[in-house]
Amino acid sequence: xxxxxxxxxxxxxxxxxxxxxxxxxxxxxxxxxxxxxxxxxxxxxxxxxxxxxxxxxxxxxxxxxxxxxxxxxxxxxxxxxxxxxxxxxxxxxxxxxxxxxxxxxxxxxxxxxxxxxxxxx
Ligand code: AMP
Ligand code: ZN
Numbered sequence: 001x002x003x004x005x006x007x008x009x010x011x012x013x014x015x016x017x018x019x020x021x022x023x024x025x026x027x028x029x030x031x032x033x034x035x036x037x038x039x040x041x042x043x044x045x046x047x048x049x050x051x052x053x054x055x056x057x058x059x060x061x062x063x064x065x066x067x068x069x070x071x072x073x074x075x076x077x078x079x080x081x082x083x084x085x086x087x088x089x090x091x092x093x094x095x096x097x098x099x100x101x102x103x104x105x106x107x108x109x110x111x112x113x114x115x116x117x118x119x120x121x
Pocket of ligand 1: 011020022035036037038039095096102103104105106
């Protein structure tokens, strides 16, 4: 991991560094996934890059393979976590970008939500 991208004031960087606990769903050298602390659906986890990218709009063409890997992980992890396959099942992948987009934590994350409805959102 590129530690130079670590932002000591960022809550998700603290989770990556092990300074704040999380319920881990997946980890490799450049990606971490963990359950959302305030789930909006029966399955609700976040996929984050270990590199501190504040917003989707901060990502560059250089980050495209990393973003692609995060997207490719979403369906696999969603099924592992209990979302149901196929058209009758499914899940939602969501990125909030900026205040108008509802972003609260300024470390890029994919929300992955699934499981039987109703959901909160
Ligand atoms: P957003 O509004 O897209 O920035 O979403 C931030 C998400 O991070 C919210 O759904 C929070 O519930 C979640 N969250 C905040 N702190 C933690 C934490 N320590 N562990 C897990 N999820 C968190
Ligand atoms: Zn961060």
